[in-house]
Amino acid sequence: MALMRIVHYPEPVLLTVGKPVGDGEFGADLERTVADMFDTMRDAGGVGLAAPQVGLSQRFFVMDVAKEGQPDPQVFINPEIMSVEGEQIGDEGCLSFPGLYQSVKRDMRVIVRAQDVKGELIERDLTDLAARCVLHETDHCDGIVFLDRMTALKRELAKRKIKHLQKTGKWE
Numbered sequence: 001m002a003l004m005r006i007v008h009y010p011e012p013v014l015l016t017v018g019k020p021v022g023d024g025e026f027g028a029d030l031e032r033t034v035a036d037m038f039d040t041m042r043d044a045g046g047v048g049l050a051a052p053q054v055g056l057s058q059r060f061f062v063m064d065v066a067k068e069g070q071p072d073p074q075v076f077i078n079p080e081i082m083s084v085e086g087e088q089i090g091d092e093g094c095l096s097f098p099g100l101y102q103s104v105k106r107d108m109r110v111i112v113r114a115q116d117v118k119g120e121l122i123e124r125d126l127t128d129l130a131a132r133c134v135l136h137e138t139d140h141c142d143g144i145v146f147l148d149r150m151t152a153l154k155r156e157l158a159k160r161k162i163k164h165l166q167k168t169g170k171w172e
């Protein structure tokens with residue numbers, strides 16, 4: 001098990017659009033990185049982790065939104081949101097914003113296309129937490145953080161809380 005360093009806001013890689021993973025980049029190195037990202041995500045107690053969060057400016061992420069207590073690891077490489085429907089409002093956290101939880105409005109259902117770790121095309125139709133997670137992580141691939149999805153008021157409150165966490169040494 002190899003843990004990677006999770007970068008925290010406002011490191012620039014989190015605010016940069018990731019590069020698509022090219023056909024020639026699939027293979028053993030990518031598979032190892034994905035395995036390390038799963039280890040890192042689980043160790044940190046998260047349900048999703050995108051490449052920019054471990055300092056890689058690329059468009060892919062891992063997630064595991066356990067179903068009825070059963071692990072359900074999924075990898076999305078070059079994710080594209082094809083359609084969305086409905087809405088959900090709920091608290092959201094992010095491993096790059098340690099200790100910050102804030103209410104964010106998201107679509108209730110998403111259809112996402114991507115490639116799996118072998119490069120095969122996949123399409124998933126997801127709802128609820130899985131949809132929220134795919135939207136949050138696809139945003140990371142595009143240099144967008146959940147702060148950007150909050151209302152202006154909540155964003156100001158969140159920024160104040162971040163400053164406080166930084167001052168008290170709880171934000172590395």
Ligand SMILES: [Zn+2]
Binds near residue numbers: 140
């Ligand atoms: Zn995040």
